[in-house]
Amino acid sequence: MSSDEHKLLTSLHVQYIQNLGASKADLTYHLTAHLRMNAIYWGLVALCVMNHKDALDKDEMIEYIMTCWDEEAGGFGAHPGHDAHIHSTLSAIQVLTIHDALDRVDIPRVTDYILSLQQPSGVFAGDSFGEVDTRFLYIAVNALSLLGQLDRLDKDKTVTYIRQCKNFDGGFGNVAGAESHAGQVFVCTAALAILDRLDVVDIPTLGWWLAERQLPSGGLNGRPEKLEDVCYSFWVLSSMSILNKLTWIDSEKLTKFILSAQDPEGGGIADRPGDMVDVFHTIFGVAGLSLTGYPGLDDIDPVYCMPASVIEKKGLRKGWKALPRRTA
Amino acid sequence: MPVAQSRAHLLSQQPQCPKIDYMHGVKRSRESREAREAKKQREKSRLTAYLALSDDVLARKANREWSKDAFDLTSRLLSMNPEFYTVWNYRRNILINGIFPSSSPIEINDILSDDLSMTTTALKAHPKVYWLWNHRRWCLENVPDGGDDADPLAWKKRNWERELYVVERMLDVDSRNFHAWNYRRYVLSSMPVKRPEATELAYTTKKIESNFSNFSAWHQRTKVLTSLWDSGKVDRTSSLRQEFDLVQNAMYTDPNDQSVWLYHRWLIGSGEDKQRIEHEIQVIQELLDEQPDSKWCMESLVHYKQLLLRNHSSSLASGQADSLTQQCLYLLTQLEEIDPARRQRYQDLAADVNISTPAQTV
Numbered sequence: 001m002s003s004d005e006h007k008l009l010t011s012l013h014v015q016y017i018q019n020l021g022a023s024k025a026d027l028t029y030h031l032t033a034h035l036r037m038n039a040i041y042w043g044l045v046a047l048c049v050m051n052h053k054d055a056l057d058k059d060e061m062i063e064y065i066m067t068c069w070d071e072e073a074g075g076f077g078a079h080p081g082h083d084a085h086i087h088s089t090l091s092a093i094q095v096l097t098i099h100d101a102l103d104r105v106d107i108p109r110v111t112d113y114i115l116s117l118q119q120p121s122g123v124f125a126g127d128s129f130g131e132v133d134t135r136f137l138y139i140a141v142n143a144l145s146l147l148g149q150l151d152r153l154d155k156d157k158t159v160t161y162i163r164q165c166k167n168f169d170g171g172f173g174n175v176a177g178a179e180s181h182a183g184q185v186f187v188c189t190a191a192l193a194i195l196d197r198l199d200v201v202d203i204p205t206l207g208w209w210l211a212e213r214q215l216p217s218g219g220l221n222g223r224p225e226k227l228e229d230v231c232y233s234f235w236v237l238s239s240m241s242i243l244n245k246l247t248w249i250d251s252e253k254l255t256k257f258i259l260s261a262q263d264p265e266g267g268g269i270a271d272r273p274g275d276m277v278d279v280f281h282t283i284f285g286v287a288g289l290s291l292t293g294y295p296g297l298d299d300i301d302p303v304y305c306m307p308a309s310v311i312e313k314k315g316l317r318k319g320w321k322a323l324p325r326r327t328a
Numbered sequence: 329m330p331v332a333q334s335r336a337h338l339l340s341q342q343p344q345c346p347k348i349d350y351m352h353g354v355k356r357s358r359e360s361r362e363a364r365e366a367k368k369q370r371e372k373s374r375l376t377a378y379l380a381l382s383d384d385v386l387a388r389k390a391n392r393e394w395s396k397d398a399f400d401l402t403s404r405l406l407s408m409n410p411e412f413y414t415v416w417n418y419r420r421n422i423l424i425n426g427i428f429p430s431s432s433p434i435e436i437n438d439i440l441s442d443d444l445s446m447t448t449t450a451l452k453a454h455p456k457v458y459w460l461w462n463h464r465r466w467c468l469e470n471v472p473d474g475g476d477d478a479d480p481l482a483w484k485k486r487n488w489e490r491e492l493y494v495v496e497r498m499l500d501v502d503s504r505n506f507h508a509w510n511y512r513r514y515v516l517s518s519m520p521v522k523r524p525e526a527t528e529l530a531y532t533t534k535k536i537e538s539n540f541s542n543f544s545a546w547h548q549r550t551k552v553l554t555s556l557w558d559s560g561k562v563d564r565t566s567s568l569r570q571e572f573d574l575v576q577n578a579m580y581t582d583p584n585d586q587s588v589w590l591y592h593r594w595l596i597g598s599g600e601d602k603q604r605i606e607h608e609i610q611v612i613q614e615l616l617d618e619q620p621d622s623k624w625c626m627e628s629l630v631h632y633k634q635l636l637l638r639n640h641s642s643s644l645a646s647g648q649a650d651s652l653t654q655q656c657l658y659l660l661t662q663l664e665e666i667d668p669a670r671r672q673r674y675q676d677l678a679a680d681v682n683i684s685t686p687a688q689t690v
């Protein structure tokens with residue numbers, strides 16, 4: 001193993017992200033079209049955190065997003081011709097917010113679309129066919145907040161549902177009754193942070209549960225007795241920074257684990273050392289590194305998973321705490 | 329079906345994320361430029377076919393075509409790409425707008441049963457694809473009344489019973505599958521004839537006994553027991569006694585298993601029962617004497633001793649509060665040593681113990 005693997009290979013990762021759109025002759029590229037809008041957001045935020053926001057063409061990105069608008073539903077699909085979904089709608093809003101281009105969106109319409117997905121219980125569905133999940137609840141809260149439309153949301157009803165998903169271990173599940181899972185802990189904690197309702201969280205218990213996600217390898221898992229995975233670096237760390245408990249794990253060991261999952265030849269970060277990389281693990285690896293104060297990175301806002309400067313400018317910053325930025 | 333197989337092969341290079349469907353556990357291999365080119369050539373005809381089919385289906389969707397032809401095309405496309413959510417939506421809209429209005433109830437039941445079988449096959453290859461589980465829900469929720477003159481719910485019963493069977497097989501393959509457990513809870517709560525909760529309790533016992541580390545099963549047990557106690561179907565006091573025996577057995581089998589300690593903490597809860605806490609402290613202390621490095625013994629002792637201090641200080645013997653405090657502080661120092669990754673947490677807990685202890689004890 002070269003000593004390079006103990007450093008973040010920024011320029012390789014930037015190239016890797018730039019090349020993602022250049023693989024149109026690959027079948028896999030087309031088979032993942034349903035994730036395209038999310039992938040653009042993941043790639044852009046990773047670039048922002050690595051201080052290379054301009055590595056992808058802004059105007060091209062905005063035009064692509066606008067071709068994904070689903071006029072019938074009033075939301076964004078994942079790709080032109082795909083149905084609107086709340087997840088691709090949030091990604092579109094996030095990218096447009098980062099590029100200061102929200103004026104391209106019909107805000108009242110997209111707000112109606114998002115609000116139309118709230119169920120009587122308070123949870124949100126992902127689309128008109130109605131799978132419900134606290135992920136979609138978070139997505140709705142995040143999007144409405146970015147759009148400046150949070151006042152139109154029934155906040156009490158929303159918080160009531162999150163409360164129903166809370167378990168004895170302090171964590172949250174994806175629906176009422178479900179097992180705690182780090183991904184769902186992130187979405188519930190971040191939604192509560194946006195709604196200024198962190199009083200719902202049992203902080204000592206959840207902080208303990210989150211701290212116990214770190215394994216001897218330094219990596220974090222998503223549930224007890226499961227394997228570590230780079231993407232949990234973000235789900236767990238973002239929750240810990242929202243609760244101001246980031247010091248409860250060994251961030252140095254985690255940093256080494258994330259760096260060891262880089263592809264030192266082609267760029268990108270994988271779920272675990274030696275595995276195939278993808279843009280999903282690349283952003284969440286880089287975001288985790290940013291929260292632990294890795295030198296040379298830009299701050300990420302753990303509540304919105306967007307550049308902290310963008311959220312600050314909108315006046316939406318909450319009281320989270322990352323570790324101090326180290327100098328190289 | 330050859331198309332489904334080739335797709336399964338392709339997706340085997342792309343397993344699913346617990347959160348979002350993405351790359352997981354696929355070993356990185358360095359392909360030569362030639363190998364990559366050769367693969368591209370091999371894929372070329374499949375790519376052309378996929379794109380042509382995809383364009384055709386999306387064009388028909390845009391034209392609001394609700395024909396049987398279009399329905400069959402969605403089957404083909406979804407067997408190539410089960411994550412194409414737009415096409416699942418289109419498929420359901422074809423059924424709702426084009427096919428169901430001219431079908432008899434028995435025909436509708438047959439169509440939905442076919443879709444359930446089709447997605448069972450797909451689930452075996454892609455057990456974590458949300459869209460497959462979603463489509464099954466929709467099918468089940470749309471099964472019409474009928475099936476038997478004497479029992480108008482016969483079709484519904486048959487389909488939901490079979491669904492429970494499918495989800496149990498999924499949990500046999502992966503006993504921690506998050507989707508499968510959630511889906512199981514959904515099926516149990518939606519079946520036209522509910523199963524007694526005692527049966528579900530027995531199911532979690534079976535899962536736990538085959539693997540104490542299965543926290544998903546312990547979690548399910550917390551939910552089922554709460555409901556059984558609240559409804560009065562099971563006596564809480566005697567049931568709790570049995571649970572403490574079960575968890576003690578597990579604890580002694582593998583003291584490093586987090587699942588067991590989490591469940592133990594649930595049983596103690598907010599710690600109203602002083603006698604029980606004292607008894608458990610004694611049991612755990614004995615285990616710690618045998619296993620002097622057991623982090624979970626120490627962690628739990630600190631927590632339960634603090635519960636005594638917090639909830640039962642007025643009924644503690646004189647000097648006992650003081651010694652409990654000292655014991656907590658000592659255990660926390662030991663924890664700092666054996667579990668340095670979480671050192672700061674132990675230091676924060678020690679600071680809390682000091683603050684919450686009345687000045688007289690110092």
Ligand SMILES: [Zn+2]
Nearest residue numbers: 229231271345
């Ligand atoms: Zn992952």
